[in-house]
Amino acid sequence: MRLVPIILCGGVGSRLWPVSRDHHPKPFIRLADGQSMLQKAFLRGAALPDVEDILVVTNRELFFKADDEFREVNQDRRALSFILEPCGRNTAAAIAAATLQVAAAHGPDALLLVLAADHLIADQAAFGKAVGDAAALAQQGNLVTFGITPETPETGYGYIEAEGSKVLRFVEKPSLDKAQQYLASGRFLWNSGMFCFSAGAMLQAMQEHCPAILDATRTCIAQSRMAEGKGVRQLDLDPELFAQVPDDSIDYAVMEKSDRVAVVPCNIGWNDIGSWTALGNLAEPDGSGNRVEGEALLHDVTNCYIKAGKRIVGAVGIENLVIVDTPDALLVADKARAQDVKHLYAKLKEQGHDSHRLHLTVHRPWGTYTVLEEGPNFKIKRIVVKPGASLSLQMHHHRSEHWIVVSGMARVVNDQDELFVRTNESTFIRAGHRHRLENPGVLDLVMIEVQSGEYLGEDDIVRFDDVYGRCV
Structure with missing residues (x-):
């Protein structure tokens, strides 16, 4: 039995603002033990038997951040693949893309275990048993969901009415009165949003219940770019074609319509950290x-x-x-x-305020920058470049930059010149000059950047060459 965990890393987690933001969503929040929820989801899947590779579906803007997270905990160097979405099209599209990829790589009998990146599960042994039960049902052609034994009349979760492993119906988030009735009846489970199924069974169900989603996703994948390197494969979905995939959840598109849905009731210490x-x-x-x-x-x-x-x-x-x-x-x-x-987040987004998107420290493929101070016509940043990493060869129309090396050594391209800038040394980049910053050392390069000019927005950048494929 080939089991492939699929980690869905999307959404914002607006109820966890101001820590969760568009470019630092809920799965990346670090808990008291120092691990993020995304890292815990990876370790949870990697610990299961019969798992050789893991597939992550996430926004392309989060790829490098997610890859860094996994490198911290992927001690066994387990094979890792990414499907990079240019925009969110809900869980049906994400699962369609993952299922098509797994079917192409491992055949229709391979099992997918769909996990959310922002859940916590306290009991790994119970989780492993539940996955084993789900896999047995999935091998019989069922689409399996995991139902959590409810402890309270929770109004923030969807519910599943079941008899044994047979799903009778899915229910939306109920009122308190309804939730109390569900709890008292003993027939209802919380809908965890985790699934297990064979690639062939899901493709057949999608062809029957949501063919437009499946066909549009298949067309998009056929025209998308696949890249591979350093133990990581990534499928970069075509933006125009992926935007044409209908937006729907897997619950509405398939699970509520299929007559082959089963549930595994379980008590695994599940928590979706919703507030x-x-x-x-x-x-x-x-x-x-x-x-x-x-x-x-x-x-x-x-x-x-x-x-x-x-x-x-x-x-x-x-x-x-x-x-x-x-x-x-x-x-x-x-x-x-x-x-x-979540209403505060919505208002900030409506106003176009940066605090719904970014923290003062922003992650980039090459490292991070932190805005230390800004005012009319100036901005001061602390820049950290990872060993061996480099920024793009770029140019700014409206701002000049003064770089001061705090620690490490920088290799700098400044218009026609190439030079090394060492600790306590600096260089000046005039507006309109092509320039590039690189860390040739084995330790982090730490710099202070002082920007000056009439416009200091992050969109004032023209990239001529970039090792991370960000030239447009």
């Missing part, structure tokens, strides 16, 4: 019910979750609040209204 309250509950409470990450001073504070960043957070005389501090945004919310944080 700051849920994330805060992972931390141990103090004697007053407070859960604190980072440095905080509390006086007469009860039942609060406080996540401090680089600054110390002080709180006096409050209760039942969520406080999350980041370098450029502060969230204060009533615990009972934690789900409504």
Whole structure:
């Protein structure tokens, strides 16, 4: 039996703003043990028997960030493949693309195990048993979902009504009264959003129930670019063709219509971390019910979750609040209204505010940059370039740049000149000059960049050559 875990790494996680943002979504949030939810999803799949390779479906803007995450934990150098989406088209398109790829690589009998990148599962042994049960059902031609034994009348999850392994129906997120009835009946399970099926069974079901999605995805893949290198394969989906794939969830497109759907009821310590309250509950409470990450001073504070960043957070005389501090945004919310944080994200997006997209520290294929200060006609950044990495050969129309090396050594192309800039040395890049920055060493290159000019937007860039394929 060939089992291929499929990790779906999409979405934003708007209810976990200001830590979760478009270019740093929920799966990349680091937990108290230092691992991200995406890394935990990878390790969860890699620990299963009969797994030789893992396939990740994510936005192309997140590829290098995700690849860095996996390199930290992929000690066995397990084969890794990516399907890179130019835009989100929901889970049916993502699963169609993954299924077509697995069928082409391993045949129609290969089993896909679809996992979300932003779930936590506390009991790996129980999870392994549930996957084994699901695989047995999938080998019989079933499309299998995982149903979580409910503990409370939760209104934030969809439900599955079942008799044994037979699915009777799927139910949308219910009212509290309905959820209480479901819990009391003993016939309902939480819909986890995880699936197991053979490639052939899913392709047959899609051909029957959502042929437009399957055909459009197949057409897109045929015209898309495949690249391979350094143990990683990536399928870069064609933007124009992928935008034509109908937008639908796998639940609506297939699972609710098929008569071959089975469920594995399980109790695996599952948590989809849908709010700051849920994330805060992972931390141990103090004697007053407070859960604190980072440095905080509390006086007469009860039942609060406080996540401090680089600054110390002080709180006096409050209760039942969520406080999350980041370098450029502060969230204060009533615990009972934690789900409504998504409205703040929506307003920021509507206003075009950068804090819905980016943190002050932004990840790039070559490393990171952090905005330290900015004002009229100037911006100061801290730039870290990974060993052996290089920025694109580029030019800016409206800004000049002064580079000061803090540590390491830089190889710099500055118009017609090529030079090495060492620690405590600097160079000046005039507007309109072609330039490139490279780290030829084995340690991180750390620099301070001072930009000056009438326009300092990140879109003022013309790329002439780029090792990461970002020239347009």
